[in-house]
Amino acid sequence: MKLIPKTPTEKERDLVQLQAQLRGQIIGAYSQCEFLLLDVGMQARIIRDYWKLNIRYHRKLKNRIAQAKALFSSPGPLNKYNARAINLIDRLEPFREYRDFFAHAFCRIHCKRDETTFVYKMWRVDDEKTNRIQKQFTQAELVTLERDITLIAQDFNLLFAEIYLNENLEVFSRDTNTV
Numbered sequence: 001m002k003l004i005p006k007t008p009t010e011k012e013r014d015l016v017q018l019q020a021q022l023r024g025q026i027i028g029a030y031s032q033c034e035f036l037l038l039d040v041g042m043q044a045r046i047i048r049d050y051w052k053l054n055i056r057y058h059r060k061l062k063n064r065i066a067q068a069k070a071l072f073s074s075p076g077p078l079n080k081y082n083a084r085a086i087n088l089i090d091r092l093e094p095f096r097e098y099r100d101f102f103a104h105a106f107c108r109i110h111c112k113r114d115e116t117t118f119v120y121k122m123w124r125v126d127d128e129k130t131n132r133i134q135k136q137f138t139q140a141e142l143v144t145l146e147r148d149i150t151l152i153a154q155d156f157n158l159l160f161a162e163i164y165l166n167e168n169l170e171v172f173s174r175d176t177n178t179v
Contacts, residue, residue: 015109018139019118022146023102029146029153030099033092036160037064040078041071043169049076061096065089077167084159091152098145100124101135118142 008016041055041064053074058064068089072082105120119136137145163169 012109012111015111015116015139019107019109019142022142023107025146026095026102026149027099029149030092030095032153033088033156034061034064036156037061037068037089040160040163040169041067043164044071044076044078044167047076047078047167050074050078065093078163081159081163088152088156088159092156095145095149095152098149105135115139 038058042057044050045055050071053070055067055071058067069086072078072085101120101122105122108119110117110119116139117136118139119134121132121134123130123132
């Protein structure tokens with residue numbers, strides 16, 4: 001028997017678009033935070049107080065987080081931001097798995113009369129074992145995740161703009177209107 005795909009309805013197309021938009025927002029907001037965690041360390045390498053930390057580029061987020069925590073908790077000009085930075089990092093950490101899921105998973109949308117479910121599937125290697133994992137979300141849950149990570153990213157941007165401007169680091173310039 002040959003399967004013939006049906007043409008999606010307007011509602012189905014709208015749901016695909018919504019899912020793609022929310023997924024992109026979640027990944028994008030998380031990426032902002034990832035970048036700032038790495039960049040503050042790379043910018044701070046020039047500050048004598050941090051030379052002993054051996055700050056370097058890290059690809060893995062857990063290493064970026066460890067490096068940022070060490071940077072903010074060490075004596076030096078960034079220490080005054082320690083409590084706020086650690087709070088933001090702690091708020092970000094629960095989103096790590098969502099970021100991986102939304103970046104790498106396949107999404108299938110299940111439409112029912114009164115509820116839509118977004119089912120994400122991906123493969124992951126844990127302890128040398130390959131597993132197929134799945135998570136599902138309602139539309140309301142996806143919207144809430146997007147809102148929460150966007151608020152965290154906004155807080156990261158505000159704190160790091162303050163740090164970069166007050167400590168004369170590079171990314172944010174006093175001459176431009178940076179959002």
